[in-house]
Amino acid sequence: MIKDDCIFCKIANGKIPTNIVFENEDVMAFEDVAPMMPVHTLIVPKQHYENIADDVPVEVLGKVFAAVKTVAEIKGVKESGFRVVVNTNDDARQSVHHLHIHVLGGAKMNIGDPKA
């Protein structure tokens, strides 16, 4: 399903231009508009799921998480290291309710701060 009023549905399906890092049939990776780190890329499924707790089929989860390594390679952080963050619902301050993975890296992080 694609949700008409979802910004990440629009980005993932080419309705809004973005800075694409990687794309295949099922997944889009693009640069976060407000990067918290030198590398801050988002990976989303092209189909709409609210978050990781939204009965996401395991095949979709596999495709989204498989893109992490590809993005890390493209962005040059596979060897230096990176952090993967999946904010889910209000306590985690999920602000865009379309499943997305943050890939953060490019500098040494503070321990315990998932977006530092």
Ligand code: AMP
């Ligand atoms: P979260 O707080 O986990 O829901 O993260 C949502 C992320 O999406 C934030 O880091 C935003 O900066 C980012 N974001 C929101 N709108 C856009 C957009 N149009 N293009 C790229 N990134 C976006």
